[in-house]
Amino acid sequence: MSTLATTEIETDQPKTVPAGADSTRRRSIGRVIAWIVMIAIMIFTLAPFYWIVRTALSSNAAILAHPATPWPVGFSLDSFKRVFGWQTGDAAIAAGGSGQSINFWLYLRNSIIVACLVTVGQVFFSAMAAYAFSRLRWRLRGPVFAIFLAGLMVPSIFTLLPNFVLIKQIGLIDTLPGIALPTMLMSPFAIFFLRQFFLTVSREVEEAALIDGASKVMIFFRLIIPMSVAPITTLAVLTYITSWNDYFWPLMVSYTDSSRVLTVALAVFKSQTPNTGPDWAGLMAATLVAALPMLILFMVFARRIVNSIGFSGIK
Amino acid sequence: MASELATGAVPTARSSTGTAPRRRRPDDTKLALIFIAPAAIGFIVFLIWPLIRGIYLSFTKFNLLTPAEFNGLDNYRRMLLDPVFWNALKVTVEYVVINIGVQTILALVIAVLMQRLTRSLVARGIILTPYLVSNVVAALVMLWILDTGLGITNQLLGFIGIDPIGFFTDSKWVIPTIAMVNVWRYVGYTALLIFAGLQTIPPGLYEAARVDGASELSMFFRITMPLLRPILALVLIISIIGSFQVFDTVSVTTQGGPVNASRVLQYYIYDMAFGRFQFGYASTLAVALLVVLMVITFIQYRMTRAGQTDLD
Numbered sequence: 001m002s003t004l005a006t007t008e009i010e011t012d013q014p015k016t017v018p019a020g021a022d023s024t025r026r027r028s029i030g031r032v033i034a035w036i037v038m039i040a041i042m043i044f045t046l047a048p049f050y051w052i053v054r055t056a057l058s059s060n061a062a063i064l065a066h067p068a069t070p071w072p073v074g075f076s077l078d079s080f081k082r083v084f085g086w087q088t089g090d091a092a093i094a095a096g097g098s099g100q101s102i103n104f105w106l107y108l109r110n111s112i113i114v115a116c117l118v119t120v121g122q123v124f125f126s127a128m129a130a131y132a133f134s135r136l137r138w139r140l141r142g143p144v145f146a147i148f149l150a151g152l153m154v155p156s157i158f159t160l161l162p163n164f165v166l167i168k169q170i171g172l173i174d175t176l177p178g179i180a181l182p183t184m185l186m187s188p189f190a191i192f193f194l195r196q197f198f199l200t201v202s203r204e205v206e207e208a209a210l211i212d213g214a215s216k217v218m219i220f221f222r223l224i225i226p227m228s229v230a231p232i233t234t235l236a237v238l239t240y241i242t243s244w245n246d247y248f249w250p251l252m253v254s255y256t257d258s259s260r261v262l263t264v265a266l267a268v269f270k271s272q273t274p275n276t277g278p279d280w281a282g283l284m285a286a287t288l289v290a291a292l293p294m295l296i297l298f299m300v301f302a303r304r305i306v307n308s309i310g311f312s313g314i315k
Numbered sequence: 316m317a318s319e320l321a322t323g324a325v326p327t328a329r330s331s332t333g334t335a336p337r338r339r340r341p342d343d344t345k346l347a348l349i350f351i352a353p354a355a356i357g358f359i360v361f362l363i364w365p366l367i368r369g370i371y372l373s374f375t376k377f378n379l380l381t382p383a384e385f386n387g388l389d390n391y392r393r394m395l396l397d398p399v400f401w402n403a404l405k406v407t408v409e410y411v412v413i414n415i416g417v418q419t420i421l422a423l424v425i426a427v428l429m430q431r432l433t434r435s436l437v438a439r440g441i442i443l444t445p446y447l448v449s450n451v452v453a454a455l456v457m458l459w460i461l462d463t464g465l466g467i468t469n470q471l472l473g474f475i476g477i478d479p480i481g482f483f484t485d486s487k488w489v490i491p492t493i494a495m496v497n498v499w500r501y502v503g504y505t506a507l508l509i510f511a512g513l514q515t516i517p518p519g520l521y522e523a524a525r526v527d528g529a530s531e532l533s534m535f536f537r538i539t540m541p542l543l544r545p546i547l548a549l550v551l552i553i554s555i556i557g558s559f560q561v562f563d564t565v566s567v568t569t570q571g572g573p574v575n576a577s578r579v580l581q582y583y584i585y586d587m588a589f590g591r592f593q594f595g596y597a598s599t600l601a602v603a604l605l606v607v608l609m610v611i612t613f614i615q616y617r618m619t620r621a622g623q624t625d626l627d
Contacts, residue, residue: 030531031432038428041421042441045503048456049444051467055459068470129354136343136350144351151362153612157560157581158605161588161598162365162372168379185357216346245449247563252589263451267567270455280459287455291448298447302440309443309504310511
């Protein structure tokens, strides 16, 4: 496809005719309209985030009176106090909260533990497998890799129920390892992603290391991993975010505070607020606090994440 | 992979004829087995085994407390006569059509605009932001923004004289609303996939077309769309498969209501398993979803291939 395209350019390139002034002006008007559309899309994308902040900084009573005021109304940090559990039960109920104590720090800790277990495990074990699939020579390499790739096709819904039964049978229900285990050992995508990069490490460098007496294991740790720091970091950040945001599986596995992660806690927090007068300020404060770590991570690694997106589509 | 094997063989062959000490062709089978062991265990225990077990459970009566009891095709018979299942399938398809339709068109517009206007990382970052927050966060924000009484959307509609809309409480609105919530969350991601595809189209093609006096619109239909078709098809497969598994948004916002208006398949499966502890029947429903996804993948795969041969 691309070869076809390049030949066409070569044949068409020479006959450069200056474009009329009229058409340039029309195009620049088009550009202005295009920019307006683009900026409108960006505003729509970001507006909900602004509304989270605006609501979280307001007081519930003032929101009732001024639901459409564009800035925070009845400015108050009480909703954050409610989320962090720094407010007494009575004060929380008075502000429209549930009055239940919220173990925010516990949920945060749980989310961090699960996301770290999944990320470190999945990236490391997938890197090992990717090394075997890219740099080691063994007879069934091709067919076994094809089977792993086929695993990409299995929709997660299908493995969730049987996996729940399995986790229950091995007694890991309502534990953090129980949440982490199914995704901790590998993901077909991670193996595929890293294999692509490991394949690009030059044979000559590897040969030289072998001649110097390095073993294949040392080559993996001393050569392949250091040379692939960039893709490994990208994969790790993406895995961390995915694991942090996961909801369905932790919802199935955890029942008590001891294993509740932030996403599940957030949904529970919502279901506990009174239906008659929901604690919107508190809910938005909790939402902001739950989303903030990933938004910060994104700002730090934006370039890597954004540039890696194309990879999953093009393959 | 074949080409990689071929290039890999060259240095080995060269070194065997030269002064290099290693002559034998390396065989790393033992080491390779050790290196793939953890991933293989994960793959078999948490992917292959559940796949087999899920199919087995779909033929059983199983409530988690007592051992699964084989009951043949009973669950499948029940499913075919279950009006809630058919409604769930209908609602899910409705959701997928709205979600994918709006999302793909909007993503295409964003991707083309970005390609023609800016390569800015900031712009791409902004578009991607909703993708970085969880479905739960997205659902909660939208629940607030689209609230019937106090939500800003209905307040603004009120200013121009439109009666409040029960986005999550009116059975007519609930599926389109959930679809739009997920469009907000995923459209940037889809746009960046398409944008990556656009980058593979040589810019010279557009230069040449412009010299020939082609308009933006005709360039879009004559150059962009035909060359993008294989990638667009792939993006569609990914997003349709994801879209069929909608759960988080429904679980946080409506829990399947009002009545069954938003009881999508995956929520029905969850409800059957964890609300009513009918794991056998829930597994049968999951098999049905799997079959639907396989059929769609197959059809799309065929269509993609047809599209590619069309191009050459």
